Amino acid sequence: MTVPAGRVPGPGARGGEPASGAAGSGAAGSGGGPRPREAGQTAGARAVARALTGVLPAEAILTDPARLRTYDCDGLSHLRVTPGLVVLPETTAQVRAAVLACAEAGVPFVARGAGTGLSGGALPVADGVVIALTRMRRILRVDPADKVAVVQPGVVNTEISAAARPYGLYFAPDPSSQTVCTIGGNVAENSGGAHCLKHGFTVNHVLAATVVLPTGEVVELGSQAPDPVGYDLLGVFVGAEGTLGIATEITVRLTRAPLAVETLLAGFPGVEPAAATVSAIVAAGVVPAAAELMDALAVEAAEAAVGCGYPPGAGAVLLVELDGPRAEVAGALAEVEELCRRHGAFDLRRARDESERAALWRGRKSAFAAVGRISPDYYVQDGVVPRTVLPEALLRIGALAERAGLRVANVFHAGDGNLHPLVLFDAAVPGAAEAAERLAGRILGVCLDLGGSITGEHGVGVEKMAYLAHQFSRDDLDVMQFLRCAFDPAALANPGKLFPTPRLCGEPPGPRRGAHPLQDAGLAELY
Amino acid sequence: MPAPGAAHAAASGGGDPSGWLADCVHCGFCLPACPTYILDSAEPDSPRGRIQLIGQILDSGTVSPVQAGHLDNCLGCLACLPACPSGVRYDRLIEHARERVEEEHPRPWRERAQRALVFALFPHPRRLRLVRPLLWLYQRRLSGLVSRFLPAAVREMAALAPEVTGLTWTPVAETVPAAQPRRAVVGLVAGCVQRVFFPGVNQATAEVLAAEGCEVRTPAAQGCCGALSAHAGRLEEARRFARDLIGTFESAGVDVVVVNAAGCGAAIKEYGHLLADDPAWAARATRFAAKVRDAAEWLVEIGPRAARVPVGLSVAYQDACHLRNGQGVIAQPRALLSGIPGLDLREVAEPGVCCGSAGIYNLLQPGTASRLGHRKAEHVRETGAEVLATANPGCAMQIRQALRDSGSEVRVMHVMELLALSIRG
Numbered sequence: 001m002t003v004p005a006g007r008v009p010g011p012g013a014r015g016g017e018p019a020s021g022a023a024g025s026g027a028a029g030s031g032g033g034p035r036p037r038e039a040g041q042t043a044g045a046r047a048v049a050r051a052l053t054g055v056l057p058a059e060a061i062l063t064d065p066a067r068l069r070t071y072d073c074d075g076l077s078h079l080r081v082t083p084g085l086v087v088l089p090e091t092t093a094q095v096r097a098a099v100l101a102c103a104e105a106g107v108p109f110v111a112r113g114a115g116t117g118l119s120g121g122a123l124p125v126a127d128g129v130v131i132a133l134t135r136m137r138r139i140l141r142v143d144p145a146d147k148v149a150v151v152q153p154g155v156v157n158t159e160i161s162a163a164a165r166p167y168g169l170y171f172a173p174d175p176s177s178q179t180v181c182t183i184g185g186n187v188a189e190n191s192g193g194a195h196c197l198k199h200g201f202t203v204n205h206v207l208a209a210t211v212v213l214p215t216g217e218v219v220e221l222g223s224q225a226p227d228p229v230g231y232d233l234l235g236v237f238v239g240a241e242g243t244l245g246i247a248t249e250i251t252v253r254l255t256r257a258p259l260a261v262e263t264l265l266a267g268f269p270g271v272e273p274a275a276a277t278v279s280a281i282v283a284a285g286v287v288p289a290a291a292e293l294m295d296a297l298a299v300e301a302a303e304a305a306v307g308c309g310y311p312p313g314a315g316a317v318l319l320v321e322l323d324g325p326r327a328e329v330a331g332a333l334a335e336v337e338e339l340c341r342r343h344g345a346f347d348l349r350r351a352r353d354e355s356e357r358a359a360l361w362r363g364r365k366s367a368f369a370a371v372g373r374i375s376p377d378y379y380v381q382d383g384v385v386p387r388t389v390l391p392e393a394l395l396r397i398g399a400l401a402e403r404a405g406l407r408v409a410n411v412f413h414a415g416d417g418n419l420h421p422l423v424l425f426d427a428a429v430p431g432a433a434e435a436a437e438r439l440a441g442r443i444l445g446v447c448l449d450l451g452g453s454i455t456g457e458h459g460v461g462v463e464k465m466a467y468l469a470h471q472f473s474r475d476d477l478d479v480m481q482f483l484r485c486a487f488d489p490a491a492l493a494n495p496g497k498l499f500p501t502p503r504l505c506g507e508p509p510g511p512r513r514g515a516h517p518l519q520d521a522g523l524a525e526l527y
Numbered sequence: 528m529p530a531p532g533a534a535h536a537a538a539s540g541g542g543d544p545s546g547w548l549a550d551c552v553h554c555g556f557c558l559p560a561c562p563t564y565i566l567d568s569a570e571p572d573s574p575r576g577r578i579q580l581i582g583q584i585l586d587s588g589t590v591s592p593v594q595a596g597h598l599d600n601c602l603g604c605l606a607c608l609p610a611c612p613s614g615v616r617y618d619r620l621i622e623h624a625r626e627r628v629e630e631e632h633p634r635p636w637r638e639r640a641q642r643a644l645v646f647a648l649f650p651h652p653r654r655l656r657l658v659r660p661l662l663w664l665y666q667r668r669l670s671g672l673v674s675r676f677l678p679a680a681v682r683e684m685a686a687l688a689p690e691v692t693g694l695t696w697t698p699v700a701e702t703v704p705a706a707q708p709r710r711a712v713v714g715l716v717a718g719c720v721q722r723v724f725f726p727g728v729n730q731a732t733a734e735v736l737a738a739e740g741c742e743v744r745t746p747a748a749q750g751c752c753g754a755l756s757a758h759a760g761r762l763e764e765a766r767r768f769a770r771d772l773i774g775t776f777e778s779a780g781v782d783v784v785v786v787n788a789a790g791c792g793a794a795i796k797e798y799g800h801l802l803a804d805d806p807a808w809a810a811r812a813t814r815f816a817a818k819v820r821d822a823a824e825w826l827v828e829i830g831p832r833a834a835r836v837p838v839g840l841s842v843a844y845q846d847a848c849h850l851r852n853g854q855g856v857i858a859q860p861r862a863l864l865s866g867i868p869g870l871d872l873r874e875v876a877e878p879g880v881c882c883g884s885a886g887i888y889n890l891l892q893p894g895t896a897s898r899l900g901h902r903k904a905e906h907v908r909e910t911g912a913e914v915l916a917t918a919n920p921g922c923a924m925q926i927r928q929a930l931r932d933s934g935s936e937v938r939v940m941h942v943m944e945l946l947a948l949s950i951r952g
């Protein structure tokens with residue numbers, strides 16, 4: 001693995017200037033996690049507000065404590081930290097001004113889209129600055145010939161598809177939150193959804209981005225060319241959870257809308273045969289656009305929320321979508337139906353038109369939030385296992401849940417082996433929240449045990465920092481840290497996220513004494 | 528831990544505000560539905576942000592001007608209700624919070640005076656009736672002369688008012704017999720603004736109902752339904768109006784109660800909740816609320832019998848928020864309109880986004896209201912329709928004003944007026 005040497009995107013105009021002492025206090029301050037704080041602006045936040053007066057409109061600089069508190073969390077709402085300042089820029093220049101002001105004052109900042117993240121990625125840093133990109137919601141260009149769109153980061157995922165629809169195109173990544181979440185958030189989390197099984201994640205659909213680096217430099221990452229020269233810095237940026245800078249303009253790939261789509265819903269007696277069906281479908285050479293599974297508890301919740309009318313008495317519901325050329329889809333459909341039946345499906349439904357398709361999807365799309373109907377609180381977990389061991393993973397999760405005395409609803413992208421166990425609990429019961437969190441952690445243990453990963457699409461954020469060390473070796477983590485330092489020498493961009501221990505650049509990583517072996521070998525320097 | 532705000536639970540009329548707060552999982556699904564978030568994309572002006580602000584208010588027991596400002600800026604359009612997968616009762620939360628704001632937040636004298644004027648006038652059809660001739664005079668001769676001497680609040684009200692066609696009008700007869708074999712006896716809620724400024728709409732509604740085999744009873748004694756008061760957090764006033772209205776219609780001996788103003792209908796359907804803590808009235812209110820139907824809802828329920836003649840108009844239909852979000856009445860008005868032969872029905876873009884009328888919102892928050900009004904007018908013009916049909920007097924006034932500002936000739940009519948046109952021949 002190569003450790004990036006030198007300041008990657010060219011020598012920074014301001015790199016390294018901010019006093020590292022001040023930066024350190026910001027980075028360390030966030031490590032404390034879920035401490036609800038009384039709002040009150042500190043000197044740092046005040047300095048940034050002052051510097052931005054006249055640069056941003058007055059009403060785009062929020063300092064009132066009541067307003068600040070409305071930004072105190074994302075979708076992981078049990079963690080709350082009130083920021084010291086929120087700014088709402090509308091242009092790249094304004095974002096740059098905000099980042100420069102933070103760098104100058106040594107104040108950490110957190111980029112924020114719609115705040116739907118489920119891992120605390122947009123959780124503010126106490127006394128830090130939230131740079132909310134929701135006002136940057138213009139679609140700058142749709143180019144049907146090149147099949148690309150250039151958009152601002154606050155554009156909502158489905159708005160891109162709406163703008164591309166007149167040309168028979170759409171934006172493929174489809175997180176369940178797609179009517180709300182922003183493309184900036186999608187890029188930062190490398191989000192995916194039901195249809196990523198066939199069409200890929202956000203990283204496969206982003207071609208280029210204008211990025212304001214934590215030093216205030218504005219750089220272009222990636223290009224429209226099919227095979228850009230040099231390091232894939234855009235690839236590094238996508239999924240970095242806002243720790244490498246702020247995307248202010250994003251060029252996305254548009255996909256031709258498929259000629260034919262078939263949607264099939266099947267009721268199964270239990271989760272295991274349904275999961276086995278998915279493996280059988282893929283083994284037969286069919287790549288569904290989506291293969292989604294819900295267990296009985298998840299179906300119950302969706303039923304309560306939207307009355308989706310899924311097969312009554314089903315122990316699991318499998319939703320398969322096929323898309324592509326007409327003849328191919330027709331052939332695949334027959335095969336999938338046959339495999340479902342062979343695995344014990346008892347209620348097979350095929351959507352005959354768009355409205356029936358929407359009806360079949362309704363329960364699945366609402367499932368996450370719908371769980372609120374059957375439980376006062378819930379914890380969404382996100383882990384991955386190889387598709388073939390899905391049945392075993394579910395059995396083990398069931399056993400763990402039983403031992404913990406908690407209910408777990410399962411809604412997941414079966415095709416990718418991407419599990420979303422929802423741990424139900426009642427926060428009013430003392431100790432229940434902790435028990436739920438412990439159970440959710442053990443579920444990740446199962447995923448790693450079975451050769452999987454600790455996150456499929458929701459990211460690490462603050463939620464899973466501690467688990468990173470289970471999946472990666474110390475050396476892996478060190479290399480990631482070096483990379484981060486190359487982009488963000490003062491550790492101001494979303495500090496306290498992604499990595500187990502926020503480290504100052506220049507500080508020897510971990511308990512290791514002395515220099516890193518790569519340094520000793522003269523192969524890398526610290527920042 | 529005692530639930531924050533539990534002490535005030537009783538005030539909201541049953542249920543537990545802290546429980547409603549806890550229902551919010553912060554998923555953000557309500558954001559794209561919210562008109563104020565669409566305009567400004569800032570969290571404190573979104574449903575999720577307002578729920579947070581309401582939590583702050585209930586926790587601390589105090590209301591700051593900033594908190595009050597963001598809650599005042601909420602249209603009460605309820606677009607966030609159907610958008611929320613967790614079933615958060617934002618309608619009840621905001622109503623409860625508004626009551627707290629009215630109690631805790633000392634408003635500047637200008638705002639107080641304006642609110643006092645509005646509530647002394649609008650929920651009182653008799654007083655509104657006195658305003659009518661003044662408005663007539665104002666619209667015909669005086670607007671240029673006296674305009675600049677009027678306080679801004681009064682000027683805005685006058686500008687929004689519909690054109691008054693004469694000094695007097697005939698109210699709907701107390702009883703209109705069914706023009707077909709009788710299928711039901713229905714009561715008609717006349718509304719305050721509706722009855723004084725849009726008497727034609729009530730006439731048309733009675734005519735259509737009668738043609739479809741309903742005997743229509745419109746008690747002259749009926750007062751305001753309390754919708755405006757409830758939405759503004761004046762719950763005690765709203766309860767008084769509600770009890771009176773229930774009493775009036777109970778003695779009218781009707782099978783169902785039909786409402787042709789969306790805002791009134793939504794509020795009356797909530798009477799059970801409004802009076803839940805009043806033991807003498809709770810059950811009565813729930814029974815009464817169950818009988819209430821929007822006019823379009825009722826007509827679709829009983830099915831068309833009367834013959835319709837062609838009406839060669841292109842019509843854009845605009846959902847009133849309190850029909851679409853408050854009552855889930857979406858398909859019925861469209862079904863009635865497309866049932867008119869020759870009528871070319873068109874959809875307006877962003878059908879779920881409020882036009883900014885929102886009861887008295889356009890008087891109290893003219894800035895946001897006018898931005899939304901012009902956005903709506905633009906979408907209406909894009910349809911190229913000759914007529915805009917809606918089912919709420921507030922929307923009619925707001926959109927007509929915005930259309931007029933943009934120099935458009937589009938006429939604004941109530942769905943019932945179009946139906947009457949087709950049935951009358």
Ligand SMILES: Cc1cc2nc3c(=O)[nH]c(=O)nc-3n(C[C@H](O)[C@H](O)[C@H](O)COP(=O)(O)OP(=O)(O)OC[C@H]3O[C@@H](n4cnc5c(N)ncnc54)[C@H](O)[C@@H]3O)c2cc1C
Nearest residue numbers: 113114115116117121175176182184185188192242247457
């Ligand atoms: C009900 C529900 C269902 C969901 N379903 C899915 C799903 O199916 N698949 C999935 O992948 N996710 C899902 N999510 C999670 C979430 O919606 C995604 O992670 C989404 O991409 C976050 O977008 P956002 O705009 O809300 O970003 P935020 O939550 O505001 O931010 C997320 C991260 O992105 C960073 N960020 C935001 N904008 C920028 C920018 N312009 N430049 C750099 N960094 C930035 C933030 O700092 C933060 O670290 C779901 C969430 C909910 C509530």
Ligand code: SF4
Nearest residue numbers: 561601602604605607
């Ligand atoms: S009622 Fe309307 S304006 Fe108020 S928060 Fe809900 S959607 Fe927004």
Ligand code: SF4
Nearest residue numbers: 551552554555557611
């Ligand atoms: S959609 Fe409902 S649960 Fe989600 S943030 Fe809005 S009010 Fe809360």
